[in-house]
Amino acid sequence: MAPTLKHGDAVLVRKGGRPIRPGDVVVARFLARPDLLVVKRAVRPAAGGWWLIGDNELVTDDSRVYGPAQIVGRVVCRYWPRPRLLAQ
Numbered sequence: 001m002a003p004t005l006k007h008g009d010a011v012l013v014r015k016g017g018r019p020i021r022p023g024d025v026v027v028a029r030f031l032a033r034p035d036l037l038v039v040k041r042a043v044r045p046a047a048g049g050w051w052l053i054g055d056n057e058l059v060t061d062d063s064r065v066y067g068p069a070q071i072v073g074r075v076v077c078r079y080w081p082r083p084r085l086l087a088q
Contacts, residue, residue: 003055005039005078013073020050025075028052030066038062039075 004025005011013027020026024042031048040052040062049068054060063069 004041009078010080011039011078012076014076015073017074020071020074026050026052027072027075028069029072030063030069032066036066037072038069040069042071 011027020042022042022044025039026042027037027039028050029037030052038052040054040060043051043053043063045051046063046068049070051063052069053064054062
């Protein structure tokens, strides 16, 4: 499966709101790697957090490597930053 997000994409993340559902794209921290902030797809609740996978399963490190993760927020939308205004 092709990745939903590309390197450099900007996302709007909502903390709280409706509960996380399987299939949601989320921002999370793995319990085994709390220093690592990731954007992955939620699969199912797991002991101590959520089981997450990457959209490109062949080249991603996800819950298969690091185990369950704590959800920080749900990705609401993707946007591209506006180009910088040129100095006049």
